[in-house]
Amino acid sequence: MMLLFRILTMLVVVPATYYFIYWVPFSLVPFMEHRWIPSLVSLLCAVGVGWYAWKRLGAIPKGLLSSILLGAVLLGSIGFCAGFFGPIIWAPEANQGPLLGILITGPLGFLLGGIGGIAYWLIRRRKEIRR
16 A cells, blocks of 8 residues: 555656756746756756655654655645646646646645644654653
8 A cells, every 4th residue: 555655656746846847947047959958957856856755655754854845745746736737638728727836736735735744743743752
């Protein structure tokens, strides 16, 4: 069950990170003759975030910062994918649909995931203190 959850999480986290890094910072910088640079940097970031999430999902986070970061990355990626790909699938005629994921659901998911990571850490800490 845990392996299936980790694989499904990677299927969301890695593409979301790749597309977010590719479209947000590199849409502002023109690379006319070197189109491979944004792809390479985005791929490296996606692999790095995927590696971090894979390692952290294998073990229960013990510290506050790791709980916050894991929750933020997971929920932020899910929110970004839902807001970015949802309008593309259900309303392809809306030319500004993917901006929902970039500007609203991705950052909102990141914040809510961080808050969820804090809540998870506090609940886990209370259970350890009671033992």
